[in-house]
Amino acid sequence: MRKINMTSLLIAAAFSIMATVPAEAKKKKQETPKPRKTAYQKLMDKGGRVSAEGGFVNLHKIQSKLYVELPLKYCGRDFLIASTTSKSSNSKLAIVGYKPQDPMCVCFNRMDSAIVLQTVNTGTIADNELQLAYNRNYANPIIKKYKIEAYNADSTTVVFDMTDMFVSDEKQLSPVSSNYSILGIKPTFQKDCSSLGNIKAFEDNASVTSTLSYNYSLTFLGSEVSNGRLTTEVTRTMLLLPKLPMKPRIADSRIGIFLTDKSKLTMASDGIEDFSYANRWRLEPKDSIAWNRGELVEPKKPIVWYVDDAFPEAWKEPLKQSVLIWNKAFEKIGFKNVMQAVDFPKDDPQFDPDNLKYSCIRYVPTPVKNAMGPSWVDPRTGEIVNASVLVYNDVIKLINNWRFVQTAQIDTRVRTKKMPDDIVKESLTYAFAHEIGHTLGLMHNMAASAAFPVDSLRSASFTQKYGTTPSIMDYARFNYVAQPEDKGVRLSPPDMGVYDLYAIKWLYSPIKGNLSVEEEAKELEKWVDEKAGNPWYRYGRQQVEARYDPSALEEDLGDDPVKAGTYGIKNLQYILANMDSWIKDDESTAHKQDLYDGITQQFSRYMHNALANVGGIYLTDVKEGTKGNRWQPVSAKKQHESIMWVMQQLRNSYWLDAPELTKKFPLALKRSISIRGGVGKKLLQLNNHILLASHITDNGYTQKNYYDDLYNGIWEPTIKGCKLTDGDKLMQRLVVKETVASVAKISNTATKKLTTNESNIYAPSISDIILYGLDPTGYVEEHANELQRIDDINGNGYVASLLHEKSFGDKVGYGFQFDVKTDLIDESAAYNLIMLNKIKTLIKSRVASASANDKPHYEAMLVMLKSLDK
Template identity: 85%
Template structure:
C-alpha cells in the first residue's frame, strides 16, 4: 500500500470517528472556552487607561486611580519621593518651583501578599562589627501597605494602587509649609476638590501630577488672623537612587558648608559618635589620568541649570552669567565646563522643570525683595541631587535701592529713578551668583568682609583685584566706603572671592589615592589647617539665634565699623543733599520716599554695626594646635570708641531730617527722632553684653566703663549747660526710664523696664530683623510697628524667637563641636545673672543724674526746665 492510500484511509477513519460522536460532544468540541484573563490583563483592559512606561517603573492611570507597576528587582532599593509645586493659586503660600519639604527617602519591599513602603533609616550607620545590633535596632519603619492587585505576565513585576500617596494629605509631600514668617499655616486637605493628573515614566524616575486643594488659616500666636482657599498642582517625582552611593566627605566646621548629619555605632570611641557629611554634587573627572597630569577635564556629569521662560528677557543673561561665574572656581581644581546654563527647552517633550532630575532657576512673581537657593540631597551621603534658585520679582527693587544708597556718591549711572541695564545686569549677576553658591553647598560666611582694612576699599588697585569681600557668600553688598573723589574704585563684590575658591576646592577637588572616607578627611583637614589664622579664609556663621560677633554681621564692610560708618555717613549726607535734584519724573514722590527710607535704614545699620562692638566677642572655630582664638572680646578701646561714636552720631543726626525734601512726604515724625528712639533703646541694653565680654578677659571694657560712657554721652549737653534738642530729651528720658526700672527691681517694685521681662541682650531685635534681612519674606518689616510693640512687651528677641521656631534662615542642626562632629549650631545666650551687678551701677548712675539735674535746673533755658522737672519726678524712686 503506497503512502497516499495509507493517508487517505487514516483520514477516512478519523472522519468516521468524529461522525460517530454524539451531537452534544461535537458542540462542546467546537465551543471550547478561551483561557481566563489574568488579573493584570483585566486591569490593563479597563476603559480610559493611560500608561507611562519607562526603563524603571510603569505608571497606569485607570479610572482616577494610580497604579504603580514595580519590577521586583527594585525591592529593597532606595528611592527619593519629592514634591514640587507646579501651579499655585497663592504664590506666597505655595511657591512654583519650590519643594517646601525635604524628599522622602524610601524603599519598597514585598511582605506576604502585599508591598510595603518603608522610610529608609539614613541618620544612623554602623561599623561592621556592630551591624547585627544595628539591623535589630534601626530597622526601616513601614509607613504604607499596599495590596498587590496583579503580577505582570512573567511575574517579574507587581502592580498596586498608590493613589492615596499622590492624591492625599501626605504631610511629607505637602506643597504648603507650616509657616510663613512669624505666621503659622494650618492647611485642611479638601479631598473632593483634588484629583490625579498626568503620569510620565523615564529611565530612572517617574512623575505624577496631582491637583490638591486646601482650606487654610493663618495664625499668629495661636489666634487666627485670616483664612482662605488654596489650590495647587504638584509634581511628585519617584527617583531611583544610585545602587553605589557617592563617596561622602566629612565636614569641617571651619568652613561654612551645608550638612547632612549622622550618628555612628562604633567601638572606636566611647559612646555613639556624631558627625556630619558635607553636602555636594557628585563631581568626577571624565578622564582621571588626564586630571592627574594637571590637565583641565570635563566632569562625567556637568551641573546643568535651566532658566525659566517666564523671566523678563533682560534678566536671562545675568542669570546665566551667575551660573558660569562659578566655572572659575572649578577650573582652579582641574575641571572645565562644570556649570552650564540653558533656556527651558521648547521642543523636548521629556523636559519637566518640576522633575527632580532638573535643576532650574525660577521666577516668582510676588512683591518679595529676595532670592533663595535651596538644594536637596541623597540623605545617605549628602550628595546634592537637585537644586533651585528662586528669584522674587521685587529683588530688582532692592538692588535699585542698594545701588543708589550705597554708591550714588561716586557712580553717576545710578542717580536715576530707573537703573540702567548695565547696572542692573552686574548687580543681578552678583545677587544670583550668591544663590548659586548656596546650591553648590556653601553657607553664608558673614565674617568674610571683616578681613579687609577699611581704607583698602578706597583703593582702585585693591578693589579691582579683590572687590569688597573675600566671599560673595557674605552680605557685603556694594562699596559704601568709597568717597566721591576716589577714582577707579570697584563698587561691587568680586566675581569670586578667595574664600569661595578655597571652599570649592575643599568640597570638590578629588583627593589622590584610594583613601577611605576617614583618611580623606584627615588630608582635607590639613588644607584648612594651613589657612588657620588667616582672616581671608575665616568662616563666620550667620548669627540667627544670638548676635555676639561684630565681625560676622550682614550688610557691613571692612575691619572697623566706626571708620567704615564714618565714611558711610559722609556719603549718605552727600546723597541726601542731592536726592531731590537727581530723581526726576516722580510727581507722587513715592520713589524718593523709598530712597529716603533706604538712606535712613543705611544710617541705622552704621550705628548698629558699631554698637555690635560694645560687649562684642569674636567667635571662631579653632582646632587645637592651629592659629586662632575661639572667643576674643573686642578691645576696651574699641568698645569705648564705638559707644562714643554712636552717641555723637545720634546727637548730630538732624541732617537726616532734610526738611526741604520731607516736606513733600506724608505727615511723620522727624526721622532723626525715630532713629534716636530705636538706637537709644539698644544703647541701654548693652550692659549684660559688656559684662560677659569683660568676664572672659582681665583688661576688658567693664560695666563701670560702660555706665560712665553712657552717662557722659547722653548727659553731655546738660553737663556743658547747652540747650537741649528734642533728641537730647528723648535719650535722657529713655535712660532714666530704663535705669529706674532696673533699680525698682531691687525693692520688688512692679515697674517693667523697656526691654521686657524676657529680654535677651544677644537676640536680634525687630529693627535687626529688618535692617539685616533676617526675615526673607519681608513680613516682619511690613508689620514692624506691631512687632516692635510685642518685642517691647515680651522682651528683646521675642519676635526673633518666633522666626527661629519657624526655621527661617540658613540654619544647621544642633551641636557646637569641632571638625567631624555634628552640625555647626549657633551660639546661644550665656546667662550672666550670677555675676550681674548692673542694678548697682544703674543706681549709681541715677544718683549722678539726680545731682546733675538739680545743679542745672535753675540756670537751664526755660524750654528745658519742664523736661528736667519731669526727670526729677521719675527719679523719686531713689527716695523710697
C-alpha cells in the same frame, strides 16, 4: 430478548438524532474552552487606562486611580519621593518651583501578599563589627502598606494601588509650608476638589501630577488673621538613588558648608559619635588620567541649570552669567564646563522643570525683595541631587535701592530713577551668583567682609583685584566706603572671592589615591590648617539665636565699623543733599520716599554695626595646635570708641531730617527722632554683653566703663550747661526710664509694669531683623510697631525666636552659640543706682538756671527719679 432489542433501538435512535445535528454545532462543542484572564490582564483591560512605562516603575492611571507596577528587583532599593509645586493660586503660600518639604527617602519591600513602603534610616551608620547591633536596632519603619493587586505574566513585577500617596493630605509631601514668615499656616485638605493628573515614567524615575485644594487660615500666636482657599498643581517624583552611593566627604566646622548630620556606632570613640557629611554634587573627572596630569577635564556629569521661560528677557543673561562664573572656581581644581545654563527646552518631551531630575532657576512674580537657593540631597551621603534658585520679582527693587544708597556718591550712572542696563545686569549677576553658591553647598560666611582693611576699599588696585569682600556668600553688598574723589574703585563684590575659590576646592577637588573617607578627611583637614589665622579664609556663621560677634554681621564692610561708618555717613549726607535734584519724573515722590527710607536704614545699620563692638566677642572655630582664638572680646579701647562715636552721630543726626525734601512726603515724625529712639534703646541694652565680655578677660571694657560713658555721652549737654535739643531730651528720658526700671527690679516698690519677662538679650531685636534682612518676606518690617510691642511684653528676642523656628537664617550648622546667662555675676543694678544718683544731682544743679524750654523736661526727670526714694 425483549430487553436487548429495546437497547438496540435506543442506540439506533441516538445515532439518528446525532445525524441531524448541524456540523457547526458539532465543531463548537469540540473546541477547547478559552483560558480565564489573569488579574493583571483584567486590570490592564479596563477602559480608559493611561500608562507610562519606564526603566524603574510603570504607572497606570485607571478610573481616577494610580497603579504602580514595580519590578521586584527594585525591592530594597532606596529612592526619593519629592513634591514640587507646578501651579499655585497663591504663590506666597505655595511657591511655584519650590519643594517646601525635604524629599522622603524610602524603599519598597514585599511582605506576604503586600508591598510595604518604608522610610530608610539614613541618620545612623555603624562600623562593620557593629552591623549586627545596627540591623537589630535601626530597622526601617513601615509607613504604608499596599495590597498586591496583580502580578505580570512571569511574576517579575507587582501592581498595587498608590493613589493615596498622590491625591491626599500627605504631610511629608505637602505643597504648603506650616508657616509664612512668623505667621502659622493651617491648611485643610479638600479631597472633593482634588484629582489625579498626568503621569510620566523614565529610566530611573517617574512623576505624577495632581491637583490639590485646601482651605487655609493664617495665624499669629494662635489667633487667626486671615483665611482663604488655595489650589495647587504639584508634581511628585519618585527618583531611584544610585545603587553605589557617592563617596561622602566629612565636614570641617571651620568652613561653611551645608551639612547632612550623622551618628555612628563605633568602638573607636566612647559613646555614639556625631558628625556630618558635606553636601555636594557628585563631581568626577571624565578622564582621571588626564586630570592627574594636571589637564583641564570635563566632569562625567556636568551641573546643568535650566532658566525659566517666564523670566523677563533682560534678566536671562545675568541669570546665566551667575551660573557660569562659578566655572572659574572649578577650573582652579582641574574641571572645565562644570556649570552650564540653558533655556527651558521647547522640543524635549522628557523635560519637566518640576521633575527632581532637573535643576532650574525659577521666576516668582510676587512682591518679595529676595531670592533663595535651596538644594536637596541623597541623605545617605549628602550628594546634592537637585537644586532650585527662586527669584522673586521685587529683588530688582531692592538691588536698585542698594546701588543708589551705597554708591551714588561716586557712580553718576545710578543717579536716576531707572537704573541703566549694565548696572542692572552687574547687580543681578552678583545677587544670583550668591544663590548659586548656596546650591553648590556653600553656607553664608558672614565674617568674610570684615577681613579687608577699611581703607583698602578706597584703593582702585585692591578693589579691582579683590572686590569688596573675600566671599560673595556674605551679605556684603556694594562699596559704601568709597568716597567721591576715589577714582577707578570697584563698587561691587567680586565675581568670585578668594574664600569662595578655597571653599570650592575643599568641597569638590578629587583626592588622589584610593583613600578611605576618614583618610580623605585627614588630607582635607590639612588644607584648612594652612589657612588658620588668615582672616580672608575665616568662616563666620550667620548668628541666629544669639548675636555676639561684631565681625560676623550682615550688611557690613571692612574691619572697623566706626571708620567704615564715618565714610558711609559722609556719603549719605552727600547723596541726601542731592537726591531731589538727581531723581526726576517722580511726581508722587514714591520713589524718593523709598530711597529716603533706604538712606535712613543705611544710617541705622552703621549705628548698629558699631554698637555690636560694645560687649562684642569674636567667635572662631579653632583646631587645637593652629592659629587663632575660639573666642576673644573686642578690645576695651575699641568698645569705648564705638559707643562714644554712636552717641556723637546720634546727636548730630539732624541732617537726616532734610526738611526741603521731606515736606513733600506724608506726615511723619522727623527721622532723626525715630532713629534716636530705636538706636537709643539698643544703646541702653548692652549691659549684659559688656558683662560677659569683661568677665572673660582681665583688662576689658567693664560695666563701670559702660555706665560712665553713657552718663558722659548722653548728659554732655546738661553737664556743659547747653540748651537741649529734642533729640537730647529723648535720649535723657530713655536713659532715666531704663535705669529706673533696672533698679526697680530689686526694689520692694517696683511696680508690676516694670517687671518684664526674661529676655534673650543676644537675640536679634526687631530693628536687627529689619536692618539686616533676616525676614526675607518683609512681614516683620510691615508690622514692626505691633511686633515691637509683642517683644516688649514677652522679652527681647521673642519674635526672633519665632522667626528662627520658621524661616530665619541658615537652618543647619555646626551648633550655634546660644545665650549665655550672666545673672550670677550681674551688678548692673548697683551701677544703675550710682548713675541715677549722679543724674539726680546733676539735674538739681541745673534746673533752676535751665531755659524755659528745658526746665519742664528736668522737672519731669526728677519726678521719675523720686519713685526710687519711696
